[in-house]
Amino acid sequence: MNNKESVLSKALSDETMDGQIATLNLGPTHPATHGIFQNVLKVDGEKVLSSEQTVGYIHRAFEKMAERKSYQQITPLTDRLNYCSSPINNIGWQMTVEKLCGIEIPKRVQYLRVIIMELARISDHLVCNSVIGVDSGALTGFTWMFIERERIYDMYEQICGTRLTTNIGRIGGFERDINEKFHTLLKDFIDGFEKRFNEFNALLDRNRIFMDRTIGVGKISAERALNYGFVGPNLRAVGVDYDVRVHSPYSSYQDFEFDIPVGTEGDTYDRFQVRQEEIRQSLRIIKQAYQNLPTEGGYHADAPMFYLPRKENVYNTIEGMIYHFKQVYGEMPYPVGEVYHSVEGGNGELGYYLISDGGRSPYRLQFRRPCFIYYQAYPEMISGQMLSDAVVTLSSLNVIAGELDA
Amino acid sequence: MESKLTNEQVLEALRAQFANAIGEEEQTIDNYLTVYVDPKSVHEMVKWLFIHDGFRVRFLTNITGVHYPDNEKGKELMVVYHLHSLENNFRIRLKAFLPIDKPEIDSIEDIYSAANWIERETYDFFGIVFKNHPNLKRILNEDSMDYFPMRKEYRVEDGTRQDKDDRFFGR
Amino acid sequence: MGKVTAEGQLEAINYEGFQLTKLDTVIGVARANSLWPLPFATSCCGIEYMASMAPNYDIARFGMERMSFSPRQADLLIIAGTISKKLAPVLRQAYEQMAEPKWVMAVGACASSGGIFDTYSVLQGVDRIIPVDVYVPGCAPRPEQIIDGIMNIQALAKHESLRRRYSAEYKHLLDNYNIEHDIDGE
Numbered sequence: 001m002n003n004k005e006s007v008l009s010k011a012l013s014d015e016t017m018d019g020q021i022a023t024l025n026l027g028p029t030h031p032a033t034h035g036i037f038q039n040v041l042k043v044d045g046e047k048v049l050s051s052e053q054t055v056g057y058i059h060r061a062f063e064k065m066a067e068r069k070s071y072q073q074i075t076p077l078t079d080r081l082n083y084c085s086s087p088i089n090n091i092g093w094q095m096t097v098e099k100l101c102g103i104e105i106p107k108r109v110q111y112l113r114v115i116i117m118e119l120a121r122i123s124d125h126l127v128c129n130s131v132i133g134v135d136s137g138a139l140t141g142f143t144w145m146f147i148e149r150e151r152i153y154d155m156y157e158q159i160c161g162t163r164l165t166t167n168i169g170r171i172g173g174f175e176r177d178i179n180e181k182f183h184t185l186l187k188d189f190i191d192g193f194e195k196r197f198n199e200f201n202a203l204l205d206r207n208r209i210f211m212d213r214t215i216g217v218g219k220i221s222a223e224r225a226l227n228y229g230f231v232g233p234n235l236r237a238v239g240v241d242y243d244v245r246v247h248s249p250y251s252s253y254q255d256f257e258f259d260i261p262v263g264t265e266g267d268t269y270d271r272f273q274v275r276q277e278e279i280r281q282s283l284r285i286i287k288q289a290y291q292n293l294p295t296e297g298g299y300h301a302d303a304p305m306f307y308l309p310r311k312e313n314v315y316n317t318i319e320g321m322i323y324h325f326k327q328v329y330g331e332m333p334y335p336v337g338e339v340y341h342s343v344e345g346g347n348g349e350l351g352y353y354l355i356s357d358g359g360r361s362p363y364r365l366q367f368r369r370p371c372f373i374y375y376q377a378y379p380e381m382i383s384g385q386m387l388s389d390a391v392v393t394l395s396s397l398n399v400i401a402g403e404l405d406a
Numbered sequence: 407m408e409s410k411l412t413n414e415q416v417l418e419a420l421r422a423q424f425a426n427a428i429g430e431e432e433q434t435i436d437n438y439l440t441v442y443v444d445p446k447s448v449h450e451m452v453k454w455l456f457i458h459d460g461f462r463v464r465f466l467t468n469i470t471g472v473h474y475p476d477n478e479k480g481k482e483l484m485v486v487y488h489l490h491s492l493e494n495n496f497r498i499r500l501k502a503f504l505p506i507d508k509p510e511i512d513s514i515e516d517i518y519s520a521a522n523w524i525e526r527e528t529y530d531f532f533g534i535v536f537k538n539h540p541n542l543k544r545i546l547n548e549d550s551m552d553y554f555p556m557r558k559e560y561r562v563e564d565g566t567r568q569d570k571d572d573r574f575f576g577r
Numbered sequence: 578m579g580k581v582t583a584e585g586q587l588e589a590i591n592y593e594g595f596q597l598t599k600l601d602t603v604i605g606v607a608r609a610n611s612l613w614p615l616p617f618a619t620s621c622c623g624i625e626y627m628a629s630m631a632p633n634y635d636i637a638r639f640g641m642e643r644m645s646f647s648p649r650q651a652d653l654l655i656i657a658g659t660i661s662k663k664l665a666p667v668l669r670q671a672y673e674q675m676a677e678p679k680w681v682m683a684v685g686a687c688a689s690s691g692g693i694f695d696t697y698s699v700l701q702g703v704d705r706i707i708p709v710d711v712y713v714p715g716c717a718p719r720p721e722q723i724i725d726g727i728m729n730i731q732a733l734a735k736h737e738s739l740r741r742r743y744s745a746e747y748k749h750l751l752d753n754y755n756i757e758h759d760i761d762g763e
Contacts, residue, residue, distance in 0.1 A: 028667050029617055030646075036619045036664060056546035057664040058619050061696035063531070064555060064562045076693070083621040083717075100435060127624075146631030153628075164625055164717045226492075229466055229520030242492050339436045340488060340499070342467075353470060353488070366470040368488075373468075376523045402620045405546055405661075547698060548663050555697055563695050570695070 035401030051379040085124035085346035092343035108297030124346030172307030173300025218393030232348020238266030330360020445502035449512035471532035482506035513539040531556035609735040615651035619658030622685035629720035648674040659687035
């Protein structure tokens with residue numbers, strides 16, 4: 001069941017290069033670790049024997065803060081978990097509250113959410129894959145793909161006004177409807193992205209150097225990966241087809257046709273390929289959702305008790321004023337009870353466990369942060385490998401410090 | 407994907423196996439099977455669910471603590487385990503109450519490697535001691551911290567900010 | 578006397594065959610245009626900093642693209658993101674390792690003041706442990722703001738007197754932060 005010791009001792013017992021074991025500090029701040037976490041490596045020459053991790057360098061106490069904030073105020077907190085794909089976190093949290101309160105969401109809002117979440121997934125995977133390129137010595141892909149990310153950011157700006165920490169949407173829908181500019185940008189993106197993405201793919205996909213650097217590097221078996229709680233692209237790279245979007249569909253994902261790409265070996269190359277294919281599948285979902293976007297349904301649910309009213313209604317109508325006041329002061333009848341809701345985030349199953357005592361704030365809110373759980377497998381994945389392979393493995397795991405430490 | 411197991415089916419099997427350790431079932435909004443269990447038998451139960459051929463609950467979703475300061479004595483802390491059977495798409499939630507003066511429960515790190523850090527985090531936040539854990543120390547906070555910050559009696563604020571005037575915050 | 582012109586960024590007296598200016602000015606211009614930043618990117622703002630390095634914003638246009646990942650060879654410490662109390666000693670060590678002259682830029686609300694994270698684990702502004710020259714507001718700041726912040730640092734570097742780093746005021750500043758130094762202070 002647990003063969004961690006055997007993996008480590010195997011690495012230790014292999015013949016050593018010169019018998020001298022050195023200690024190497026990778027982090028807390030190091031160009032090769034994208035984010036702040038420390039790995040103290042025991043190395044023999046270039047070979048990594050073992051690693052000890054320290055995390056918590058940007059622990060910000062989200063869960064404690066959430067116990068003091070109203071339900072609406074928690075949306076901006078979730079932005080800062082996995083900041084490469086903040087809309088998924090935002091919408092995941094809003095769906096959790098909607099599940100608690102039993103709010104019905106119109107089909108149109110669900111489709112819009114799907115479009116935005118898939119855009120976020122594309123931008124998350126683009127960062128990860130281009131950074132794998134950077135760490136194996138190919139900077140070009142990074143510069144190309146950040147142009148694509150900027151296009152996605154431009155679309156976010158049309159919906160919520162900001163780029164990175166989006167605070168997109170409200171409980172019950174969106175704060176405003178999508179505008180003409182968004183339609184234009186999205187159409188351009190759908191038309192042009194695939195071609196540019198294929199160029200990026202051609203840079204690395206069958207690149208001999210890249211393949212040599214990544215194939216067989218940072219391997220993990222399916223059994224160990226499940227035992228370590230791997231989710232998302234990293235789990236699919238070992239060959240397990242678990243995807244929350246299919247397993248327990250939310251926001252009408254059952255309406256769309258898409259494939260779950262899986263790998264076979266569970267090495268860095270597989271993780272790269274799975275993410276590449278997921279980007280294509282995300283684009284496929286966006287196309288379907290945009291084509292079938294209902295014209296009727298508005299941009300928010302009819303739930304005045306929980307949906308924060310528009311500012312002009314707050315200032316100009318008495319109902320808007322009352323609802324706004326009561327929501328902000330937490331006098332709304334939030335149900336007592338608990339709910340677990342998970343969405344497929346950029347790194348896999350992002351869960352929200354919410355316990356409500358009927359008050360203004362959650363009694364307890366816990367985030368299931370995929371990074372935090374699977375990053376502990378890192379020492380096992382790199383022991384016995386070369387130092388430069390450890391760096392590529394780390395970037396292919398896509399560990400985001402904000403999500404790791406919360 | 408529909409779940410292949412029903413809550414009743416699993417609960418019945420659990421009751422048959424662990425007659426005295428299973429407490430009452432709780433109805434939750436998300437309809438996941440939620441049962442209160444005896445903390446002493448959590449390890450055994452998780453292991454049984456893991457090796458059970460029909461259920462195959464082999465994925466640890468999460469472990470977390472909850473602090474209920476107003477509960478009766480001996481039930482101030484609660485540990486919640488979320489387990490998931492990927493093959494049957496079935497989720498189960500186990501809850502165990504612990505006394506705050508001696509919050510001890512068996513670690514399930516030997517069953518799930520993922521539990522290592524999650525249990526350390528729960529210890530860090532709530533001071534829940536997981537027995538037989540290989541390396542139970544703080545993970546997110548500094549080692550020098552002398553309290554468990556997620557317990558309800560501790561405040562969230564840093565307390566050193568001067569730019570926050572209470573008059574403007576209604577405190 | 579010859580005519581006084583500002584050629585490019587250099588204030589100088591030009592005359593046939595020679596050019597007069599102050600050493601301060603020459604060195605200031607040289608320093609401002611060859612800043613080697615050390616990105617201390619911890620969280621969200623780090624991603625925006627990455628975006629400002631990418632083609633759309635491209636900070637290389639302003640002569641600040643040479644990242645130095647070693648504090649020993651850096652002039653500018655860019656702190657982008659939340660600094661927790663656990664990380665504070667690391668940051669301070671990185672700052673102390675940098676050679677004079679050095680500048681510090683706090684990017685984003687978290688680095689400047691703790692931002693929304695007024696919690697037990699977050700340092701309420703990096704200026705509690707090291708002196709900061711430029712604060713960039715925003716959560717997270719747009720790349721334009723980050724570029725503007727670095728250009729403000731360049732302006733500071735350009736106009737800084739060569740004696741500043743040996744002055745009693747600077748000694749007093751470092752003493753306030755308990756940072757070791759070897760300034761006599763006049």
